[in-house]
Amino acid sequence: MTPPGRHRPPLRYAPSRHDPQLRSAARHFGRRGLLNLTAAAAVLAFATHLPAPGAASAAELDAARISEDPFTLGVASGDPLPDSVLLWTRLAPAPYEPGGGLAGRRVKVQWEVAADEFFHLTVRRGAVWTHPEYNHTVHVEAGGLLPGREYYYRFRTGSWISETGRTRTAPATTAAVSALTFAAVSCQAYHDGYFTAHRHLAEDDVDVVFHLGDYLYEYAVNSAGGHRRYTDRRLPELFNREAGTLEDYRLRYALYKSDPDLRAVHAAHPFVVTWDDHETENNYADAIDEEGNPPEEFLLRRAAAYRAYWENQPLRGAQVPQGPDLRLFRRLQWGTLAQFDVLDTRQYRSDQAYGDMPYAPGPESDDPARTITGAAQERWLLDGWRTSNALWNVLPQQAAFSQRKLGTGPQATVSMDSWDGYRASRERVLAGARAAGIQNLMVLAGDAHVGYAFDIKEVFDDPASRIVGTEFVTTSVSSGRDGVQRPADWDACLTANPHLRFYDGRRGYVRVELGRAAARADFRTVSAVTTPGAPITTAASFVTEAGRPGLEPA
Template identity: 50%
Template structure:
């Protein structure tokens, strides 16, 4: 059985002072500032190993609140993570300093077996636009220390914001070195656009990771039950770089398809399983997702979960988080890249769905923020794979749902003055696109931009640009960049300008790759369009 890997702080996290607080100092501060209790000790007397193997996280920040998360799993690849089958009391603290001399909130939460001993504390009463540190304690065990931030207050003037944008981290396709570099960035939040896990079975070697210790045999089969999805998250969170990125900043996550099944669409599975059977699987996947993400309670009830939501960062930015999987109709023309068809253009076929679409456009319309960002899973702009008259469209992207795509894009075009910016993942490549009134006419009006982050690891080492990538560039004049290395996107906002830095690593089949900015673009507020920086 492979152990949960220990973080490598000496080499990669020394820049993060909050991660260098010694265990002894942390223990002393916790014992001094947080009252203990016999009930907590009694509930944890059977814990003989560190329960914080899966790390800690924070997310979904608000001006006065943030969610802090952990899951107790002393032996993460065993049933229930090796926990005894009873509820366990978890103590938590939030402070304004990394050594917890100024604790502003503290309390106790209950980790329950029915939720796989996950803890989601919605910490309230915090100050806007403020940095905090947090940690947990169970019995004699202390968690690592995490850093988080609240958002600016509504109407607050904000000089600048910085986000890291990431997606697609197949465990078997390589190491999460990009997350190591995200942890070293000074970002206000990490926006994760989906494919946090892949449901596929995992070989003993861990694929391109070529592990010295074999992955346990229970990972060979595809995840399709609640216990199996929980195992998949445990394995993914064994990666120290992923844990470090969670510790460094609050996350605002959404899902795509692989959190359930590749290219599933609403009620339709990839294999066209009976709907009743697939909804059982979807319910298990959604439950496991919530259990492992820093999301607010309540947990999903059955196969449905309201994941789309909005975050406001003072007067500078608003972030609309979309869900383009749960409500969509089956892909047209049996999926894949296909020519135009009546099915593709059928107005009855939903991607985000009418309710979410109204929520999105109404929100952008009434926004008072300078920049309006859309955290989106699959490419929203038109993308043609073939430069000839026989256009080819991706049936799994917005192009495959042409009627809803047109309503959404026309709505954003009417809101050009709101500076719409679409943030996208999914395709395992870095793209930069101008959004056009008429994508076939390079001279038509630009009303926004779409910034596509490459994958953290999915696709392996990748390359600068493949033959297919070059074909995309040749076929789509509004497409300004294609790069197929692994990495992430760094977006910096001011009142006057957005700057997008595409960050990439040269390899993921081994650890500790360096990172560099491969391309940068700016966008002027009030003047949509990409400019090479």
């Protein structure tokens, strides 16, 4: 979200969308402003000349010589398929130092997967090299697993053993699954408070977690941890600047992943991740940044951010970035119960209309050529719906999808950064769902730092228009600090948007139970994040019946 009062400056360049020559230029131009020539060279070296996984480009470090715990950033799993799951960790005995304290050497790591938490029934094991070029991160695609099963995993190097993670595989694609429970989370600004919601989610009984973006923020974090106000520790000064280089982003992930609540939720559940803007820079759009820098300069920063994102997330090899490009949109299936089409609404979007500030829809924002997904991703989504055999078609993505007027009256403004700023894109997506015969459309969103529940209308401004789906917008984990149950615009928003069924400004997550007959969503909220340990409650619950879209209180 753009902080109040921040305006996107006029562009100095107007790039054509997805110009391959522009991306090529990112490999040859130095940054003026955020990155100096040395930093740009480092970004290029990492972004475009990294060896393939398994290549030996550094001397071996005998793991027996590692004297401090290297598993300081925990473990994670992600993108469950019927026969495999991605397992992640990173070796960093000194996580707040560049390189993590491993002196540029490669280290061998063993991994194992078991059917029980005590590892009496080990089903898969292996060994991989971790490389300094990949910041000593581990991405193991553990295959040969059985569908629809719970597994446990861990890593070992030298005398050190990681904590145990729990994960699961997806059911067989043809399995008539009767139930699935998942959670949606987003927006976890370290400097705004504690990740208390993650601690509660770690203890919740869910099958998978969807992280919908803003996993980290590029903004500076002072020695007191911002609004965490540490009194028993001080963070290094290197965090007290905006991230812009590859090393900056890597260190920022180290700070976030050292948080015990975030470590706990990753160890408890497999994640499916997608990004929004702050993993790179606030409100960027394709090759256009917030400050109006030349695109070839911003693409250098984007290459660094994308590289660090892949390194630090439980993502498969198919998502390895190529310079400033990373294909993050992908499809997952949970038997015949649910198909998940995970979107990326940052990398390919048209620049926000009207200077990226709240504005009433008009000719600029309603230009049919404008897109929030890009043409290729839009075709991929609609083609996937046409071949879907799932009962529920779920769309995990970043920004609020439904119309969200920010006030009453004929000239009410909307967010130009959400789907309201790309109404032609939204209309094409809804038309595609209608043409494909999608009866149970469910959209997941984050970004807004509040919780919303929407009925998705065929025509939002027509009260008599039919309901074609449901949308759940998860509030932030910590961004925006504590929040309140009823924000100042609560009455105005509910009046201006009759299809808005719920609005709450506290922190937390959304928990969704999918069944054959209906789906239920629980909005789980905590009372505070600027102090640790707040209890969690259910603010509201809604159900929607299969074949009859529309939300009703549970």
